[in-house]
Amino acid sequence: MQLIGDSLVIGLTEHAPLVLAAIGFALLYRLTGLLNVAYSETVTLGAYFGMWVNTTFDLNFYAVLLPAGILAGLVSVGTYFAVFRPAKRRNVGTLELVIISFGLSIFLRYTLQYVFGYPVRFYDVPPPQTWRLLGTGVSTFRLLALASVAVISLLLYWFIQKSRLGLQIRALASDEGLAQASGIRPLFVTVLIWFIAGVAGGLAGAFYGVGSSVVPFMGWRQFLFILMVVLVGGTRGLGGVIVVGAATGVALAALTLELGQAYYAQLVLITGFVVYLKWRSRRVAETGKV
Amino acid sequence: MNLDWLDSFLIYGFFTIVIVAGLGTLLHLQLGLARMANFGVVGFFGIGMYAFGILYVKVDWPFEDPWQFLVCALCGTLVAGIAGLVVGWLIADMNEDGVLVGTLGFATAVFILATTEKELTGGAQGMGGLNFPFDVGGVKANEAAWLIVATFVVALIIFYVWRVHRSPYGRLLVAVGANEPLARSLGKPTFRIKLWLFAISSAGMGLLGALYGVNERFMRPTNLGVDITLAAMVALVLGGSARVWGATVGVILTVGFFDIVVQNYLPVPREWYSQALPVAREALFGAALILVLMFRPSGILGDMRRDKLMRSLHRD
Numbered sequence: 001m002q003l004i005g006d007s008l009v010i011g012l013t014e015h016a017p018l019v020l021a022a023i024g025f026a027l028l029y030r031l032t033g034l035l036n037v038a039y040s041e042t043v044t045l046g047a048y049f050g051m052w053v054n055t056t057f058d059l060n061f062y063a064v065l066l067p068a069g070i071l072a073g074l075v076s077v078g079t080y081f082a083v084f085r086p087a088k089r090r091n092v093g094t095l096e097l098v099i100i101s102f103g104l105s106i107f108l109r110y111t112l113q114y115v116f117g118y119p120v121r122f123y124d125v126p127p128p129q130t131w132r133l134l135g136t137g138v139s140t141f142r143l144l145a146l147a148s149v150a151v152i153s154l155l156l157y158w159f160i161q162k163s164r165l166g167l168q169i170r171a172l173a174s175d176e177g178l179a180q181a182s183g184i185r186p187l188f189v190t191v192l193i194w195f196i197a198g199v200a201g202g203l204a205g206a207f208y209g210v211g212s213s214v215v216p217f218m219g220w221r222q223f224l225f226i227l228m229v230v231l232v233g234g235t236r237g238l239g240g241v242i243v244v245g246a247a248t249g250v251a252l253a254a255l256t257l258e259l260g261q262a263y264y265a266q267l268v269l270i271t272g273f274v275v276y277l278k279w280r281s282r283r284v285a286e287t288g289k290v
Numbered sequence: 291m292n293l294d295w296l297d298s299f300l301i302y303g304f305f306t307i308v309i310v311a312g313l314g315t316l317l318h319l320q321l322g323l324a325r326m327a328n329f330g331v332v333g334f335f336g337i338g339m340y341a342f343g344i345l346y347v348k349v350d351w352p353f354e355d356p357w358q359f360l361v362c363a364l365c366g367t368l369v370a371g372i373a374g375l376v377v378g379w380l381i382a383d384m385n386e387d388g389v390l391v392g393t394l395g396f397a398t399a400v401f402i403l404a405t406t407e408k409e410l411t412g413g414a415q416g417m418g419g420l421n422f423p424f425d426v427g428g429v430k431a432n433e434a435a436w437l438i439v440a441t442f443v444v445a446l447i448i449f450y451v452w453r454v455h456r457s458p459y460g461r462l463l464v465a466v467g468a469n470e471p472l473a474r475s476l477g478k479p480t481f482r483i484k485l486w487l488f489a490i491s492s493a494g495m496g497l498l499g500a501l502y503g504v505n506e507r508f509m510r511p512t513n514l515g516v517d518i519t520l521a522a523m524v525a526l527v528l529g530g531s532a533r534v535w536g537a538t539v540g541v542i543l544t545v546g547f548f549d550i551v552v553q554n555y556l557p558v559p560r561e562w563y564s565q566a567l568p569v570a571r572e573a574l575f576g577a578a579l580i581l582v583l584m585f586r587p588s589g590i591l592g593d594m595r596r597d598k599l600m601r602s603l604h605r606d
Contacts, residue, residue, distance in 0.1 A: 274395050
């Protein structure tokens with residue numbers, strides 16, 4: 001019983017940014033069909049932007065979230081205009097687009113080291129207080145982070161599912177031609193998708209960064225889990241992504257507590273996700289047989 | 291022959307070129323022919339290196355080098371091949387996203403095991419005890435001889451790939467890569483073809499990992515970075531992913547330029563060597579991958595000869 005309580009508290013508070021990052025990636029993947037490996041750098045850049053604003057202007061963490069998110073969103077839009085839009089116009093294939101995004105990911109990851117420097121960086125935040133929740137000690141800061149991620153995730157969910165612009169985004173994803181004929185401006189909506197995805201990734205990065213340290217590989221280390229959460233949960237829409245993201249966080253915490261090492265927990269989950277994807281692809285293939 | 295100009299730094303640069311050329315050529319089979327984008331090249335390279343190293347260092351063999359090396363390298367190759375068979379089975383019938391997850395996941399798993407299994411691998415600190423299987427007189431001579439051995443192995447790999455290109459099996463691979471449903475509808479066992487291709491090429495990557503491990507004499511998880519996958523991929527794409535010599539041409543222009551020309555012959559400030567140069571190398575490799583795929587997707591060498599022939603026939 002204690003294990004369940006600990007797993008829930010640690011999993012949800014520590015891995016809450018995974019849900020936010022996965023929502024951003026799912027938006028891009030579901031609505032543009034692009035498997036954007038460079039999304040991992042949006043997460044990293046969000047952490048760096050937040051740290052830079054925090055340490056340069058001496059702002060508290062919650063004040064830096066807005067600029068960090070907006071800057072990451074702008075970088076995301078910038079990559080669309082600089083790389084993905086020209087590539088699409090040149091009819092670059094799906095596989096080549098994935099490789100391009102891999103190259104972009106590497107380029108951004110290493111270039112940012114020239115801008116922000118090589119050493120490990122940290123946010124300048126006061127030491128948090130500790131509360132007890134379900135018998136487990138958790139910092140007030142992590143609880144606030146969980147609450148913030150939950151609110152932002154629900155706002156994004158509401159925006160995509162209920163708002164007029166969200167409807168336009170989904171219409172464009174379903175049938176670009178029909179959406180255009182209905183008066184939807186594809187460029188505006190596409191830019192909006194890239195911006196929102198970037199904001200979500202950037203905010204996730206800021207939450208990851210403030211919880212530990214800011215290093216160039218931080219987004220890349222999370223990318224595999226972001227990708228797996230989206231591939232598994234994405235078939236059920238954004239709601240599915242949120243549920244699978246949260247479940248992954250809890251499972252990572254439970255397995256870490258049970259196996260004694262976070263690495264083993266990751267190994268078990270990676271294996272589980274890949275086997276599930278294999279099983280699903282075989283099931284789809286079987287259903288497709290006539 | 292006077293070999294004074296050939297210092298250890300230069301030998302290491304040439305060795306890296308040879309190993310990446312081998313990895314790129316094997317990746318050509320997967321990506322260039324069968325259109326399976328292996329983002330976990332370093333995983334197969336790493337499992338071969340660690341399997342070889344663990345057997346070489348931890349097992350008390352009844353015979354000595356060079357047999358010890360040969361047996362351990364063979365085992366490392368087999369382990370990488372079996373890993374390729376398992377991963378290949380998982381991803382052979384998946385689309386791009388499944389292949390990305392499967393191969394990246396495998397590379398991550400190998401890194402995790404190399405880091406956590408301290409008893410076997412030495413963990414994050416790494417494991418020493420590897421050595422050249424011969425002694426031809428001095429460290430530099432041994433390193434130069436090992437470079438020749440690695441070049442010979444990579445030449446064999448290129449010869450094998452060249453033979454595959456000219457065989458019915460190679461034409462089948464091209465057909466599977468170009469239009470898998472069509473190849474399947476013609477009765478070709480596409481899943482099995484991709485599976486064995488992936489296993490054999492992964493085994494080759496494992497063998498190259500074993501050779502690399504000997505050259506390093508020390509294995510640590512930091513050897514398993516994404517830079518190895520990137521170097522192989524950018525070399526192949528730049529040279530021409532559809533051509534046998536694509537990776538070799540590409541690696542000379544990328545790794546060769548940085549690891550030989552820039553590091554040995556350009557007047558670069560010494561303080562750049564630790565961070566500025568390696569960071570610039572990776573950033574430029576990433577940029578090269580983007581630019582080549584956008585402006586010259588078939589790379590420097592272009593399409594396969596048979597594609598050019600088919601186009602000219604259609605024009606006539």
